[in-house]
Amino acid sequence: MSRTRKTAKPDKVVPDDKVEILPPSRKLTLDWARLLPPVAFGTAAGFIASLVVGGGGFLRHAVVGLLGMLVGQGIVRVTGWRASTGYRFLDSMAMAVIGAILVVLLARFIA
Numbered sequence: 001m002s003r004t005r006k007t008a009k010p011d012k013v014v015p016d017d018k019v020e021i022l023p024p025s026r027k028l029t030l031d032w033a034r035l036l037p038p039v040a041f042g043t044a045a046g047f048i049a050s051l052v053v054g055g056g057g058f059l060r061h062a063v064v065g066l067l068g069m070l071v072g073q074g075i076v077r078v079t080g081w082r083a084s085t086g087y088r089f090l091d092s093m094a095m096a097v098i099g100a101i102l103v104v105l106l107a108r109f110i111a
Contacts, residue, residue: 042066045093049100068100075099 039062046065050056055064072095076082083094 038069039066041093042069042096045069045096045100048093048097049104052097053101053104055104064100064103065096067103068098069096070099071102072096072099 042065043058043062044065045068046061046063049064049068050061055061072092075098076095083091083098085091085094
């Protein structure tokens with residue numbers, strides 16, 4: 001004999017094997033060990049891009065650099081073209097800087 005539970009509608013009964021019990025909700029935790037390296041990398045890329053095309057401000061460097069990282073990765077995935085320095089870190093930095101330069105130029109073109 002299976003047990004049953006009542007739903008919000010009193011005339012409808014749902015068997016126990018059809019009832020789904022959800023885990024307790026978790027709070028969003030920030031893991032700084034995983035978040036800090038990309039932010040630092042993006043800020044450095046934004047700073048280098050600002051040396052090339054101008055601009056300033058720490059927050060602007062960080063935002064432009066993070067967007068540049070995404071654009072640089074998109075360029076690599078879409079075209080297959082990538083910087084080749086022989087060092088993986090420098091390859092990634094070069095593509096992030098190229099992406100950040102494109103972001104700055106696109107922002108200037110739009111504004």
